[in-house]
C-alpha cells in the first residue's frame with residue numbers, strides 16, 4: 001500500500017512556554033479574570049466531585065474590596081481567632097526577615113522565606129485539628145508558628161549550632177517536629193505527597209480520627225510522586241488534604257512549565273475524581289474556610305480534596321537566586337490579590353477590633369522578640385564559628401550498632417583531622 005501523501009501538512013513543532021513578563025516589562029494581570037469575593041457557592045462537604053467541578057476553575061474569595069467578609073465561605077471566626085491568626089502571620093514574616101539577614105551576615109548557609117504566602121500555611125493550620133498530621137514543603141514554616149514550636153529550635157537548626165537537635169544533618173530550614181505533627185521536610189520535591197496519603201490511609205486503617213494535610217508548590221505537581229499520591233488518595237478515599245501552593249514561580253521557571261498555561265492546578269483533581277477547590281491564597285479567611293471544608297470532608301469519610309492556593313512568591317526563591325534576572329520587578333506591585341497580612345489587618349480594622357497603631361506596635365514587639373531569641377541562639381554558635389555538633393556525630397544514629405566500615409571511616413577521618421590540626425582540634429570538633 002502506498003504511503004499517504006502528507007506533503008500538505010505543516011511540520012510538527014513543539015510549544016515551549018514563555019512567561020508573559022520578563023525583567024523590564026510592564027506587568028499587567030488584568031487578564032487573570034479574578035471573580036468577586038462572595039460569589040462562589042459553597043457545596044455540601046459531602047458533595048460528589050463531579051457535582052462541583054466548576055470550583056476547580058473558579059476562585060473562592062471571602063474578603064471583598066472593602067475588606068469585609070462576604071458570601072457562603074465566610075468562616076465567621078471570632079475576634080480572638082482573627083487577631084491570633086494575624087499575629088501568627090506577622091510573626092512568621094518577622095522571623096523570615098531576621099533569618100534572611102542572618103544569612104546575608106554569614107551566620108547560616110541558606111534560607112527560604114515565605115513572604116506573601118503566610119496565609120497558605122498559617123490559616124490552614126488554624127483550621128486543622130492540633131492532632132492532624134502535616135506534610136509540608138520547605139515554605140510552610142508558618143505551621144510551626146501556628147502550633148507553637150519553639151522559635152529557638154528553628155534558629156539553632158538554621159545556625160547549625162551546638163543546640164541543633166538534628167545535629168547539622170539537615171538543610172537549615174528543613175525542620176521536623178513529631179510533637180507538633182510536622183513531618184520532616186524533604187529536599188526531594190513532592191516526596192511528602194505519597195507519604196501524606198500513606199499516613200492518611202494508615203490512620204483510616206487503624207480506625208483513627210486524624211487526617212493528613214500535604215503542601216507542595218505548583219512546580220512540584222509535575223513530579224510523578226504527585227500523581228501516584230493522587231491515584232492512591234482517589235482509589236482508597238484517603239482522609240487527606242492535598243494543597244498546591246501556586247505562587248506562580250518554581251525558582252526561575254514560571255507556572256507554565258508545570259502545565260499552568262493549559263488549565264488550573266486545582267483541575268488536576270478532576271482527572272482523578274477528587275474534589276477540587278481553587279482558592280485566593282492571599283485571603284486568610286478563604287484559606288481557613290477551604291481547609292475547614294476539606295477537613296470536615298476527610299473526617300467524615302467523604303474523601304480527599306485537592307486545593308490550589310492562588311498566590312504570589314513576593315521575594316526570591318531562596319537566598320541563592322535573584323529574581324531580577326528572570327521576572328519583572330513590577331509583578332509584586334501589580335499582583336491583583338494583594339498581600340495576605342495587609343488584607344487581614346484591614347479586615348480587622350474594618351471590624352473595629354484593630355488599628356494601625358496597634359499593628360505597628362505589634363510588629364515592633366514581634367521583631368524585638370525574634371531579635372532576642374536570635375541572640376540566645378547565637379550564644380550556641382553560628383555557621384563557621386566552631387560551636388557546632390562534634391565531627392564524629394556524622395557517623396552516628398543511623399545504625400543501632402555502628403557497622404565496621406563506618407567505624408573504619410570514622411577513625412580514618414578523625415585521624416586525618418588530627419594530622420591537620422596537630423595543636424588540637426578547633427572548638428567543637430570532637
Ligand SMILES: Cc1ncc(C[n+]2csc(CCOP(=O)(O)OP(=O)(O)O)c2C)c(N)n1
Pocket residue numbers: 139187188189216217218219220221245247249250251313317
Ligand atoms: C526532585 C527534585 N527536583 C528538583 C529539585 C530542585 N528544586 C528545588 S526547589 C525547586 C522549585 C520548586 O518549585 P515549586 O514546586 O513551585 O515550589 P516553590 O519553591 O515555588 O514553593 C526545584 C526545581 C529538587 N529539590 N528536587
